[in-house]
Amino acid sequence: MSSGRFQARYYGPDLQYHSGPTTFDTKGDAQAWLMTERALVSQQRWTPPKVRDDEARRAAGRRRAHTFAVYAERWLEGRVTTRGKGLRPSTVAGYRNALDVHILPAFGALPLDEINSAVVRHWRGQFATRGNDSAGAKAYSVLKAILQTAEDDELILRNPCRLKGGGSAAKVRESVALSPVELAALVDAMPDRWRALTLVSGWCGLRIAEAAGLRINDVDLTTGALHIRQTAQYIGHPARLVLGPPKSERGIRIVHMPDHVIEAMGTYLGTKAGTSPKGFVWTRTDGQPISRHTTLKAFQTATASIGRAGTVWHDLRHTANTLAADAGATQATLQARMGHADPKVSALYLHTSQARDQALAAALSRMAGPSPSP
Structure with a gap:
């Protein structure tokens, strides 16, 4: 060509002439394109170049549309x-x-x-x-x-999410376990309407959504049993109330309350005389089940007053787990009581508190006999 570029053209199996998709910089480039076309013919994979180009454009369009x-x-x-x-x-x-x-x-x-x-x-x-x-x-x-x-689905060759630790975040804070004395002080610092809830959370380990889902007929004061059958949560923006089963199948369970919690629950339920047995145990001012935000301000004030500012509500569940472990609960008992689906989670609480460790040291001392005289 007068432009100095090269054209390629050949007579195809369809008895038609076919030209290259564009002109080429060098004669070698043009010959390479012709060799490729010749190879397709010999492999019986040939279709007219224009047909292939059109299909390639359609495939690219489909790929771009499949976002x-x-x-x-x-x-x-x-x-x-x-x-x-x-x-x-x-x-x-x-x-x-x-x-x-x-x-x-x-x-x-x-x-x-x-x-x-x-x-x-x-x-x-x-x-x-x-x-x-x-x-x-x-x-x-x-x-x-x-x-x-x-x-x-074979839509990509390889998952590009290969970043080690990408799905993990540095832990911002360690969970807090209150001592029985601190828990009692916290209960006293809470408003009357939230004291039984605080006790149930701190001694029985209910998740806030499980406590919110409790109905009056789920509480058996005679046997001291809490029947965990559902959760109540506010989901989405704007928030909507969703009632559903607990977090896992193991979440459907019976949790027995210590005597002092039974007594507090009895006193609290006495204030709800006349409420339908299907009514929720704890409600907001509008009669709807509570959420983790309902008690937030009161909880922050109470924890600050006992020198535990920064404690969050879920720490009460951690407290209940730790207290149960310190009381001698086995891993199986903890898993059942707390509704853990994964036994590894329950195992995390099978450690001793400092107070229990001191008691263990004292017991070992007694086993060793009286101390030698100075």
Whole structure:
């Protein structure tokens, strides 16, 4: 050509002439294209170049249309537990929040195969920079699960979420276990309407959603039993009340109260005389079940007053676990009482407190006999 570029053209099996998709910089480039076409003919894989180009453009269009956002929505709709059951509303809400707030803004518009490890690594690192590592760990775990399913579906060759520790966050604080004396002081510092709730949480280890889901007919003062059958949670934005089963199958259980908790529950339920047996034990001012926010202000004031500022409500469950372990509960007993699905979680509480360790040392001293005279 007068332009100095080279054209390639050949007579195809369809008895038609076919030209290269463009002109070539060198004669060698043009010959290489012709050799490729010749190889397709000899391998009986040949179709007209224009047909192949059109199909390639359509495939690219389909790939661009199959964005992460489209796939993620389908993934969430079809997600089930390992036992094939539907997800709990709180789990769905957690996935939804991670997608809407953190994942889709970063990856939603991208085709699945354009999400690579470098992009994921940079995205995950930004959470730590912003001081929001816990949210980053949760979002990373959701992203990894979605892309693992995409790999299983053979839509991508390899899951790009390969960051070691990406789904873990540095623990911001250690859980606090109150002593029996501190727990009693906390109960005294709480408003009257929340004292029985504080006792049930601190001695029986109910999750706040389990306590919120308790109905009056779930409390048997004769046997001292609490029948844990459901949870009450507020899910989504705006929040809506969702009643459902406990966190796991083991969460459906009977927990027996110590005598002083039975007495406090009896006193409290006496203030609800005339309430339907199906009524909730603890309610907000509007009659709806409580949430973790309902007692927040009172709890913060009470914990500060006993020198335990910074304690959170879930620490009461940790307290109950620790007290039960110190009282001699076995791992199996703890697992049943606390409704743990994983025995490893219960095992975490099979440690002794400082007071119990001191008692053990005293017992060992007694076993050794009287101390020698100085």
